[in-house]
Amino acid sequence: MAKLFYCKGAIRIIRKNGVPLTTKNFCFEGKETDIIIGWGILKNIGEKIAEHNPYRIVVVTDANIRKTYGEFVKRQIESQGIECMLVDFHPGEAQKAREVKDRILNEMLGFATADSGVVAVGGGIVLDVAGYAACEYFREKLKFFAVPTTLMAAHDAAIGAKNAVNSRFAKHSFGVYYPPKFVFIDAETIMSLNQREIRNGLMESIKHAMAQDIGFLEYLLSLPSDMKLSKEELLEVINRTIDLKLECMKGDEYEMFNPVLHLGHTLGHQIEFHSNFLLTHGEALSLGIRAEAVLANKLGMLSSEDVARVFSIFKRIGAPSKIPNASDEFLDKVIEGLKYDNKRTRRGTPFFLLKEFGIPPITVYEDSIPKEYILQCLKSIS
């Protein structure tokens, strides 16, 4: 297994044409991905792509942001003399499916050559589908570039090599590791997100802060409750969340074993999937973290005071307090759905349970958890 080479010391501030840029990087199987973070830098995306000398580019986006960011990025790339086509799909988690990825692949045929590239412009869904398509096309020949435009995508989905789609039974059943050549974050684009989507992204920041950085947790809780973040606040959240994620990816570039990355996600993914995606990924995650805190308490790992603290954090941030319409049938589906979890082994599905604030969670497999505990912890958020 290749070693992760993460040049923490290589974080640098660069001023290009007067635009301050922060760059960080990560490595996957020895290949380096630059993460460029700035404000108002989207106009430079064409230049940045041209540095990689692709013959043609396929821009993949969703229908919501096609007009705003998709077409803008296409024009910037064309201004560098690179031929470009734009492909979009309906927004929403239901589109994160093999059929959509296959449709995009078919649309690319005849246009994208082996020396071409794919640029994903959008949220986590666009990045997942486009990254998967880029990988499969002509057997991994295309260059992939990520331009996240949501908070969730900027500080989580775009950071790392994972790309996946959902199956009929669960989230992320099928996918690939295919790192982008670079991740290009113009934080100004995130300003057009609504309050719910900003809060959605903040849930991943809270996840990291709870397990890795209590100071950051305090900072997140001091942000305006209407989620109207200033430029400085937005950049601070993005930079600090990415740094914490990169810390987790040290030695775990496949994002398989680091328990911080998966905190709250075992039940969170089930809740998200069985809510028919009425909840955002971040909302479901916040409910998953709460339910799993109750589970950790039942297993004697997390104190009752800390469980109360977990609940109060999400109340303060304005996350939904209960699973909407959580019938007995829904809860059964969530429990039944655990057998489709993509981290399941012969020991059952793993849970990543908080023992104490500020330290990484502990991995506990289903085979050492009494079955009724899982139902009881789900009832605490129903």
Ligand SMILES: NC(=O)c1ccc[n+]([C@@H]2O[C@H](COP(=O)([O-])OP(=O)(O)OC[C@H]3O[C@@H](n4cnc5c(N)ncnc54)[C@H](O)[C@@H]3O)[C@@H](O)[C@H]2O)c1
């Ligand atoms: N691969 C990974 O490692 C990874 C990590 C985290 C999350 N994810 C996945 O990412 C997905 C969630 O991503 P998301 O929260 O970005 O959702 P999303 O992609 O659905 O985007 C949310 C909504 O915002 C709209 N939008 C995008 N950019 C906008 C902008 N700048 N202004 C206004 N509207 C904009 C989109 O059209 C969409 O309606 C989930 O499927 C989750 O599982 C993957």
Ligand SMILES: [Zn+2]
């Ligand atoms: Zn997540």
